[in-house]
Amino acid sequence: MKKELGPFFEPESVAIIGASATPHKPGNEVIKNILANGYEGKLHLVNPKGGEIFGLPVHASISSLPVGIDLAVIILPAKDTPGALRECAKKGIKHVVLSAGGFAEVDESGLRIQHEIVDIIQQTGVSVLGPNTSGHTSTPHRFTSTFFPLGRIRPGKVSYVAQTGNFATHSMKHILTAEHFGVSRVIGLGNKIDIDETDALEYLADDPQTSAIVMYLESIKRPGRFLEVAREVTAHKPVVVLKSGATEAGRHAAVAHTAAMGAEDRLVDGLLRQAGIVRIRNYSHLILAGKALSMAPLPRGARVSFLAPSGAMLVSLADLCVRLGLEVPELTPGALERIQEFSPPFIRMRNPVDIWASASVHGVEFAYREGMEAVLKDPDIDAVIAVLMLTEDTGIPPFDFIVDLAGKYPEKPVLITFSGDKHYEEECKAFIEPLGVPSFPEIEQPFEALSILSRCAQAMKRPR
Amino acid sequence: MKKELGPFFEPESVAIIGASATPHKPGNEVIKNILANGYEGKLHLVNPKGGEIFGLPVHASISSLPVGIDLAVIILPAKDTPGALRECAKKGIKHVVLSAGGFAEVDESGLRIQHEIVDIIQQTGVSVLGPNTSGHTSTPHRFTSTFFPLGRIRPGKVSYVAQTGNFATHSMKHILTAEHFGVSRVIGLGNKIDIDETDALEYLADDPQTSAIVMYLESIKRPGRFLEVAREVTAHKPVVVLKSGATEAGRHAAVAHTAAMGAEDRLVDGLLRQAGIVRIRNYSHLILAGKALSMAPLPRGARVSFLAPSGAMLVSLADLCVRLGLEVPELTPGALERIQEFSPPFIRMRNPVDIWASASVHGVEFAYREGMEAVLKDPDIDAVIAVLMLTEDTGIPPFDFIVDLAGKYPEKPVLITFSGDKHYEEECKAFIEPLGVPSFPEIEQPFEALSILSRCAQAMKRPR
Numbered sequence: 001m002k003k004e005l006g007p008f009f010e011p012e013s014v015a016i017i018g019a020s021a022t023p024h025k026p027g028n029e030v031i032k033n034i035l036a037n038g039y040e041g042k043l044h045l046v047n048p049k050g051g052e053i054f055g056l057p058v059h060a061s062i063s064s065l066p067v068g069i070d071l072a073v074i075i076l077p078a079k080d081t082p083g084a085l086r087e088c089a090k091k092g093i094k095h096v097v098l099s100a101g102g103f104a105e106v107d108e109s110g111l112r113i114q115h116e117i118v119d120i121i122q123q124t125g126v127s128v129l130g131p132n133t134s135g136h137t138s139t140p141h142r143f144t145s146t147f148f149p150l151g152r153i154r155p156g157k158v159s160y161v162a163q164t165g166n167f168a169t170h171s172m173k174h175i176l177t178a179e180h181f182g183v184s185r186v187i188g189l190g191n192k193i194d195i196d197e198t199d200a201l202e203y204l205a206d207d208p209q210t211s212a213i214v215m216y217l218e219s220i221k222r223p224g225r226f227l228e229v230a231r232e233v234t235a236h237k238p239v240v241v242l243k244s245g246a247t248e249a250g251r252h253a254a255v256a257h258t259a260a261m262g263a264e265d266r267l268v269d270g271l272l273r274q275a276g277i278v279r280i281r282n283y284s285h286l287i288l289a290g291k292a293l294s295m296a297p298l299p300r301g302a303r304v305s306f307l308a309p310s311g312a313m314l315v316s317l318a319d320l321c322v323r324l325g326l327e328v329p330e331l332t333p334g335a336l337e338r339i340q341e342f343s344p345p346f347i348r349m350r351n352p353v354d355i356w357a358s359a360s361v362h363g364v365e366f367a368y369r370e371g372m373e374a375v376l377k378d379p380d381i382d383a384v385i386a387v388l389m390l391t392e393d394t395g396i397p398p399f400d401f402i403v404d405l406a407g408k409y410p411e412k413p414v415l416i417t418f419s420g421d422k423h424y425e426e427e428c429k430a431f432i433e434p435l436g437v438p439s440f441p442e443i444e445q446p447f448e449a450l451s452i453l454s455r456c457a458q459a460m461k462r463p464r
Numbered sequence: 465m466k467k468e469l470g471p472f473f474e475p476e477s478v479a480i481i482g483a484s485a486t487p488h489k490p491g492n493e494v495i496k497n498i499l500a501n502g503y504e505g506k507l508h509l510v511n512p513k514g515g516e517i518f519g520l521p522v523h524a525s526i527s528s529l530p531v532g533i534d535l536a537v538i539i540l541p542a543k544d545t546p547g548a549l550r551e552c553a554k555k556g557i558k559h560v561v562l563s564a565g566g567f568a569e570v571d572e573s574g575l576r577i578q579h580e581i582v583d584i585i586q587q588t589g590v591s592v593l594g595p596n597t598s599g600h601t602s603t604p605h606r607f608t609s610t611f612f613p614l615g616r617i618r619p620g621k622v623s624y625v626a627q628t629g630n631f632a633t634h635s636m637k638h639i640l641t642a643e644h645f646g647v648s649r650v651i652g653l654g655n656k657i658d659i660d661e662t663d664a665l666e667y668l669a670d671d672p673q674t675s676a677i678v679m680y681l682e683s684i685k686r687p688g689r690f691l692e693v694a695r696e697v698t699a700h701k702p703v704v705v706l707k708s709g710a711t712e713a714g715r716h717a718a719v720a721h722t723a724a725m726g727a728e729d730r731l732v733d734g735l736l737r738q739a740g741i742v743r744i745r746n747y748s749h750l751i752l753a754g755k756a757l758s759m760a761p762l763p764r765g766a767r768v769s770f771l772a773p774s775g776a777m778l779v780s781l782a783d784l785c786v787r788l789g790l791e792v793p794e795l796t797p798g799a800l801e802r803i804q805e806f807s808p809p810f811i812r813m814r815n816p817v818d819i820w821a822s823a824s825v826h827g828v829e830f831a832y833r834e835g836m837e838a839v840l841k842d843p844d845i846d847a848v849i850a851v852l853m854l855t856e857d858t859g860i861p862p863f864d865f866i867v868d869l870a871g872k873y874p875e876k877p878v879l880i881t882f883s884g885d886k887h888y889e890e891e892c893k894a895f896i897e898p899l900g901v902p903s904f905p906e907i908e909q910p911f912e913a914l915s916i917l918s919r920c921a922q923a924m925k926r927p928r
Contacts, residue, residue: 024857106810149857166774166820170884173855178886216776244780281787283780284906310630312680316708316747323745346570356630391637393488393613420634422642442748442906 003127003195005203007095009138009185011070012041014145015093017062017084018075019045021053026099026147027075028053030135036151038142044069062087071095073135073145078102081131082116089124097145098130101165104191105132114193121194133190134165137172139183140209146188148173156182158290159210161200163189163218167286175287180433181294184209196221198229205233212238212293212456214286218245220268227275231464234276238298238456240289242280243268276459278452285448288440292449295438296413298457299382303327304450305375307368309356309389309419313443317387318352320444324451328352335378342370351375359389365397369405376409383413383454385446390424399431406437413453415439415446467591467659469667471559473602473649475534476505478609479557481526481548482539483509485517490563490611491539492517494599500615502606508533526551535559537599537609542566545595546580553588561609562594565629568655569596578657585658597654598629601636603647604673610652612637620646622754623674625664627653627682631750639751644897645758648673660685662693669697676702676757676920680750682709684732691739695928698740702762702920704753705741707732740923742916749912752904756913759902760877762921763846767791768914769799769839771832773820773853773883777907781851782816784908788915792816799842806834815839823853829861833869840873847877847918849910854888863895870901877917879903879910 014034020027027047031054034043045053050060059065062072062084072088074081078100088096103114114131121128129136135146139155148169154176160167160183168188175183185207187200197217204210213233220226220243233239245265272279280289304326308314321328331339331351339349343358353375359367368386375381390396406414416432416439418425429439440446478498484491491511495518498507509517514524523529526548536552538545542564552560567578578595585592593600599610603619612633618640624631624647632652639647649671651664661681668674677697684690684707697703709729736743744753768790772778785792795803795815803813807822817839823831832850839845854860870878880896880903882889893903904910 029857102810110810149855162776164774164776166776166883169857170773170853170855173884174882174886177884178889216780218776218779242780244776244783281780282784282908283777284908309634310628312626312628312630312682312708313747315682316680316706316745319708320746346566346574389634391613391634393493393633418638419630420637420641422638425642444746444748 002202003199005127005195005199007070008129008136010141011095011143013044013069014041014143015044015046015062015065015069015072016075017046017072017088019047019053019058021051029149030073030075030145030147033144033146033150037139037144037153040142062091065091067092069093071097073097073099075099075147078110078113078131082113082120085117085120085126085128086124089120089126093126095127096129097133097135098128098190099133099135099145099147101132103131114191118193128194129187130190131193132165133188134168135188137168137183137186150176154182155184156294157184157209157211158214158294159183159185159204159207160214160290161187161189161197161204162216163192163197164216165190167216171287175290179287179291181291183290192221198222198226201226201233201239202229205229205237210237213240214290214293215239215241216286217241217243220271223271227271230275230277234459235464236460238278238293238460239276240278240280240293240452240456241272242283242286243272276462278455278459280452285452288445288449289452291438292453293456295433295436296415296453297411298460299413299450299454300411300457301382302454302458303329303380303382304385305331305351305353305378305381306385306387307353307355307371308387309359311354313387313419314352314354317443317447320447324447326447326451326454329380331375332378332380335374338374339371342367356389359394363397364389364394365401368397369401372405372414376405376412376414381412383415383450385415385417385450387417387419387443388428389419390428391420396424399428402432403435403437413450415450417441417443417446419443466666467663469591469659469663471534472593472600474605475559475607477508477533478505478607479508479510479526479529479533479536480539481510481536481552483511483517483522485515493613494537494539494609494611497608497610497614501603501608501617504606526555529555531556533557535561537561537563539563539611542574542577542595546577546584549581549584549590549592550588553584553590557590559591560593561597561599562592562654563597563599563609563611565596567595578655582657592658593651594654595657596629597652598632599652601632601647601650614640618646619648620758621648621673621675622758623647623649623668623671623677624754625651625653625661625668625677625679627656627661627680629654631680635751639754643751643755645755647754656685662686662690665690665697665703666693669693669701674701677704678750678754678757679703679705681705681707684735687735691735694739694741698923699928700924702757702924703741704744704757704916704920705736706744706747706750707736740926742919742923744916749916752909752913753916755902756917757920759897759900760879760917761875762924763877763914763918764875764921765846766918767793767844767846768849769795769815769817769842769845770849770851771817771819771835772851773823775818777851777883778816778818781907781911784911788911790911790915790918793844795839796842796844799838802838803835806831820853823858827861828853828858829865832861833865836869836878840869840876840878845876847879847914849879849881849914851907852880852882852892854882854884854892856885860888863892866896867899867901877914879914881905881907881910883907
């Protein structure tokens with residue numbers, strides 16, 4: 001049965017149980033985050049001490065709260081959590097985030113408390129996110145329940161589901177400080193005693209604010225239902241999953257984490273493939289995938305043309321394409337002719353495109369612009385990657401031509417990486433990314449990103 | 465027979481044939497580079513126009529040069545190169561760099577000129593680097609023949625051999641602007657009509673200024689001899705090779721590049737393994753390997769302990785270790801006890817080390833310092849990687865404790881990566897790297913680097 005998760009993401013009123021006046025305490029940071037994101041609903045604070053926090057009145061007890069509150073965020077020690085949850089249920093609050101840790105992931109006594117919470121859920125029918133979660137975020141509704149100091153979270157169209165509180169904390173901080181894309185919903189599942197990855201996926205499936213879903217999972221609680229739901233979703237939205245605990249060493253580390261033992265990895269592999277989910281292996285690809293899905297269209301196929309200023313790069317990146325399942329096809333005669341036209345006659349042009357000579361003769365801007373446009377026009381090419389040469393030697397071009405080209409061919413991913421002077425690479429990134437063109441510091445990354453995009457596109461087209 | 469390459473790397477006098485007074489021309493840039501690097505030998509310039517360049521007198525012809533010059537750098541159009549080479553030989557110059565392109569990599573007429581040069585080499589016995597090379601570099605001798613504007617090249621202890629001129633140009637610019645390690649010798653082989661990768665390897669084998677060798681190759685000209693030489697070298701110096709053209713697509717791109725067709729890849733794989741060479745696959749790992757070999761010791765084995773502030777990272781990085789051939793062993797009781805001592809009692813500590821809780825309780829500096837030292841002390845651990853959490857939330861520690869620890873355990877690689885705020889990550893890198901501790905922006909990179917180091921160490925120990 002599909003859970004009604006709407007109030008988690010669009011609450012009209014929220015209660016913070018365990019609100020704190022002490023700076024840096026989770027019960028204080030969560031309020032700061034909510035205010036920083038400009039939450040427009042009603043915010044109720046609860047702390048036995050009463051008083052005011054950030055100018056907001058504090059209720060001394062849950063029982064003194066008004067009725068009709070959509071969502072409660074409980075930030076209390078584990079032992080005080082069941083009582084508070086019961087009181088929330090009594091007050092008619094049907095959706096609760098349990099932020100604190102100290103449950104089954106810790107010890108026997110934590111496990112007993114967790115069992116108690118499961119009983120309360122069954123008795124009262126409340127929906128619970130957590131425990132042991134660092135919260136969730138909903139930028140379209142300007143709301144977050146995370147207690148990690150993030151400040152304003154940049155809105156975007158990709159949603160994240162993570163079976164680890166830390167994704168919503170320092171990894172999110174990394175996205176906010178190192179990247180230019182934003183997020184729509186972020187769901188930290190925690191110990192998932194109630195809401196699990198399948199519920200989250202089912203909600204995001206119909207969420208008009210979510211165009212793609214990226215998940216970090218250590219276990220899949222209800223594989224059968226997960227498969228059913230995922231098969232539906234992946235027909236119209238890309239779903240990318242990092243399922244870790246794939247190896248003995250990984251599983252070993254997982255035990256200490258969210259009290260979940262990873263299932264046999266090959267079974268998982270088959271399940272994800274049947275579900276039309278694109279599996280990734282690297283933690284950093286959670287960010288890479290989110291960036292690619294945020295900033296580039298899905299390509300029609302896996303046929304890439306790329307331009308590089310070095311034969312060595314052309315050769316080793318062509319090898320990489322094969323390893324990543326990307327094709328580097330011959331160009332159509334029209335594209336080939338155009339590229340040959342502005343290249344020194346002694347260089348036999350082909351795909352991938354050796355752009356060094358024409359950049360030396362005609363300048364970086366002209367060579368890359370004409371070269372990129374020629375292959376973007378080619379009907380046999382689905383995506384274009386440019387290894388942009390940025391050194392004072394050949395001159396630093398204005399970067400708007402890249403943004404123009406990406407805008408002119410909106411159906412084809414245009415991904416940028418660099419060779420040359422780090423300083424200008426960063427300048428270029430700072431210019432093109434806020435205008436929607438993704439760039440990547442490591443030369444292999446746009447290929448890895450395109451491989452993810454192309455696998456997503458293939459998964460959407462497969463028969464169901 | 466071993467070629468005498470010393471004069472390429474320690475020339476007491478050099479002639480630049482095709483010296484130019486025109487800024488930005490290769491014949492001008494090469495002089496600027498030589499001066500910027502503080503070359504202390506005698507520099508002779510040749511140009512029919514005579515006059516002065518950068519205050520140095522210009523000879524109108526090669527014949528008017530003094531005798532006894534060690535090395536000539538010919539930067540002339542292809543068609544003028546054979547004549548100049550012949551004149552250099554007549555003048556008794558035995559070592560020549562042919563910088564220009566326009567030979568076999570271009571067309572039939574270029575191929576004919578290249579054949580002519582081969583004849584001259586056979587008739588005169590000159591040693592030739594190139595043609596179609598962007599030059600070579602020797603930082604211990606403060607000399608370079610590259611015409612790409614690099615300015616001062618940072619000295620280091622790793623040497624590069626590249627069958628592509630571009631490595632010595634914009635990729636080198638990238639190293640100089642993005643990294644803190646330097647290079648010893650850099651050899652751009654070009655079309656290798658005379659000096660090839662085997663000669664280069666043989667020279668670097670006995671070079672006291674070279675502690676490790678990183679090569680980019682598209683073909684191996686004399687596989688038998690290469691194997692013989694490499695087996696010797698790899699017994700005492702690490703050799704890392706990116707051999708590209710491994711796939712059909714890659715070979716396709718290679719044809720247009722240095723006129724070399726890659727050999728059947730599986731044969732190459734076997735050859736490199738027999739030679740004790742560590743094979744890498746990514747272009748960016750040419751830099752990663754150089755950095756690791758420059759800044760970290762070779763580990764005794766493949767047993768790593770790592771610390772991360774997130775269970776998700778611990779699990780997915782443990783998986784990564786398995787894929788990379790690294791072991792994540794149990795800690796010895798002493799190390800375990802020490803880590804448990806300063807961690808909240810409810811967290812069962814193990815390897816990999818979940819440092820989040822103790823960093824929250826004791827602060828980032830204390831937790832990482834104590835945690836890193838505990839595992840560095842463990843005799844069953846060969847290397848330590850720390851995923852350093854840098855956010856204002858938990859505070860930004862002073863970074864000198866990392867440098868101190870790396871200095872205290874010089875036999876164990878200490879590699880750093882980050883989670884959190886990009887700004888502080890860059891601050892940390894800027895602090896620790898000039899003091900000799902390598903850091904990596906992507907979380908998987910220190911593991912990839914350690915895998916290369918550990919494979920190098922294993923290769924040195926294998927029976928020959």
